[in-house]
Amino acid sequence: MTAEEFARIPALALDTEFVWTKTYFARLGLVQAAPGNGFDRALLPSAPPAAMQFRARSEAEAAAILLDPLACPAAPVKAALESAGVAKILHDADQDLRHLVRWTGAAAAPSVFDTRAAAGFCGLPSTLSLAALLEETSGVKLAKTETRTDWCRRPLSPEQLDYAAQDVAWLEEAARELVRRAEKRGTAAWLFEELASRETADRVAEPSVEEAARAPRPHGAA
Numbered sequence: 001m002t003a004e005e006f007a008r009i010p011a012l013a014l015d016t017e018f019v020w021t022k023t024y025f026a027r028l029g030l031v032q033a034a035p036g037n038g039f040d041r042a043l044l045p046s047a048p049p050a051a052m053q054f055r056a057r058s059e060a061e062a063a064a065i066l067l068d069p070l071a072c073p074a075a076p077v078k079a080a081l082e083s084a085g086v087a088k089i090l091h092d093a094d095q096d097l098r099h100l101v102r103w104t105g106a107a108a109a110p111s112v113f114d115t116r117a118a119a120g121f122c123g124l125p126s127t128l129s130l131a132a133l134l135e136e137t138s139g140v141k142l143a144k145t146e147t148r149t150d151w152c153r154r155p156l157s158p159e160q161l162d163y164a165a166q167d168v169a170w171l172e173e174a175a176r177e178l179v180r181r182a183e184k185r186g187t188a189a190w191l192f193e194e195l196a197s198r199e200t201a202d203r204v205a206e207p208s209v210e211e212a213a214r215a216p217r218p219h220g221a222a
Helices: 003-008 075-082 093-104 115-122 130-138 158-169 171-185 188-197 209-214
Strands: 011-019 027-036 065-067 087-090 112-114
Touching (some): 003 188, 011 158, 011 171, 027 093, 027 158, 027 171, 075 093, 087 171, 093 112, 112 188, 115 130, 158 171, 171 188
Parallel strands (some): 011 087, 087 112
Antiparallel strands (some): 027 065
């Protein structure tokens, strides 16, 4: 994906919420999606039980779709993940992609725009949190109040759903602002070269339990 392609192809912001307690693989509890820039919203389920209804507090939040992976068919998300003609926008993408690939069985995830990686090409720390990124690029302050939520419990509260929707509501806007800043700095080509270099299947593949068991333990591990 190049800067020109990113400017014109459909975009879909994605995030996940999961529980990773006493399990080898994380249990996926929620998938947040925000269709943008020409992505056909009808390609994703938007009604219960596949999608959770919530009260949006802004026009940006109203664009978000909260998919319940415990009830939603994975095929629509798989199709978007595998399409090189859809720009998937995520923050710190690798972990979310691992969960999404495992849920959907997607064979690949091309055309990913990782806003955390992009920040480093714009004079910002490459370790920037999503909350810090959105405040820097959009002036949005996220209320990080549900970080210890059990996302697999049902029903989720209105506060939990609002928290989840905020994580994708302004992500496309942040990504496009980062591209503008990179172009101004003359680093946009390097940015998209870096993103292209990350498009490998093993980057988002999770090791099997057997592979993990055979791996050497860190020095000092019990």
